[in-house]
Amino acid sequence: MNAQDRQARLDAAVAAAREAGGVALAHFRDLGALTVESKGVQDLVSEADRETERVIKGRLTADFPDDAFVGEETGADRVDGERGTWVVDPIDGTQPFLLGLPTWCVSIAYVADDDMQVGVVYNPVTDDLYTAQRGGGATLNGKPMHVREVSSLSEGLTGMGCSSSTTPQQLGHIAEGLRAADGMYHRCGSGALTLAYVAAGQLIGYIEMHINAWDCLAALLLIEEAGGRANPFLAEHGVTGGGRIIAGAPGVYDKLTSLLPA
Ligand code: IPD
Ligand code: CA
Numbered sequence: 284m285n286a287q288d289r290q291a292r293l294d295a296a297v298a299a300a301r302e303a304g305g306v307a308l309a310h311f312r313d314l315g316a317l318t319v320e321s322k323g324v325q326d327l328v329s330e331a332d333r334e335t336e337r338v339i340k341g342r343l344t345a346d347f348p349d350d351a352f353v354g355e356e357t358g359a360d361r362v363d364g365e366r367g368t369w370v371v372d373p374i375d376g377t378q379p380f381l382l383g384l385p386t387w388c389v390s391i392a393y394v395a396d397d398d399m400q401v402g403v404v405y406n407p408v409t410d411d412l413y414t415a416q417r418g419g420g421a422t423l424n425g426k427p428m429h430v431r432e433v434s435s436l437s438e439g440l441t442g443m444g445c446s447s448s449t450t451p452q453q454l455g456h457i458a459e460g461l462r463a464a465d466g467m468y469h470r471c472g473s474g475a476l477t478l479a480y481v482a483a484g485q486l487i488g489y490i491e492m493h494i495n496a497w498d499c500l501a502a503l504l505l506i507e508e509a510g511g512r513a514n515p516f517l518a519e520h521g522v523t524g525g526g527r528i529i530a531g532a533p534g535v536y537d538k539l540t541s542l543l544p545a
């Protein structure tokens with residue numbers, strides 16, 4: 284895709300994230316009015332997730348009617364591998380959101396030519412906006428951001444993600460290896476936001492045995508454009524799949540990989 288089309292997608296993704304983030308934030312300020320449903324073990328959803336996705340999808344499909352769309356709440360729409368695809372998690376970190384904790388975000392990726400082209404992660408509570416476009420670097424609130432220069436897991440915090448797809452044994456193995464390397468874990472309940480923290484140099488890495496494409500594709504581009512390294516998640520799992528993720532500063536990437544259970 285050309286630079287002009289990429290910039291147009293980035294501008295639209297930022298506008299959609301800010302608008303949808305405002306809708307989600309209004310629900311966040313009035314959590315008692317929401318009916319919460321359970322989708323499974325430690326997996327909640329409410330009308331806030333669905334309404335926020337409707338706002339994003341409505342705006343992006345109006346601006347780019349030929350683009351395909353994958354959203355956590357509405358599923359895949361016209362994904363045929365030929366055209367560009369929006370991959371969206373309207374609220375990543377639904378659990379902290381519903382508990383009144385500030386660590387949740389809107390995540391919007393645009394994928395074309397077999398790669399992430401645009402990535403936007405927006406935390407409406409802190410008003411922090413993380414953006415990247417392929418070949419154009421990554422920014423936090425308009426300023427360039429970079430992964431941290433580290434060579435050991437002891438030099439910072441590593442984000443650990445966990446859902447019901449991770450077994451107790453897998454989680455224990457990773458935690459044991461991290462502690463043995465004098466590392467320390469961080470978990471805030473949002474994979475997308477934690478990955479954005481890695482891109483901004485606030486954390487040094489992220490590891491999770493299973494994450495979905497809509498949780499991570501936007502933030503993976505942030506990390507790549509901020510000088511970090513990640514496993515080829517898109518090539519491995521596509522825009523609708525899920526699997527393990529390892530991402531971080533280049534100096535600790537191999538060390539993060541060695542934490543994975545066999
Ligand atoms: C989850 C969060 C969590 C991660 C899970 C995701 P949700 O997304 O990102 O941090 O560990 O893998 O499914 O349910 O809050 O949108
Ligand atoms: Ca998610």
Ligand code: CA
Nearest residue numbers: 355372374375
């Ligand atoms: Ca979600």
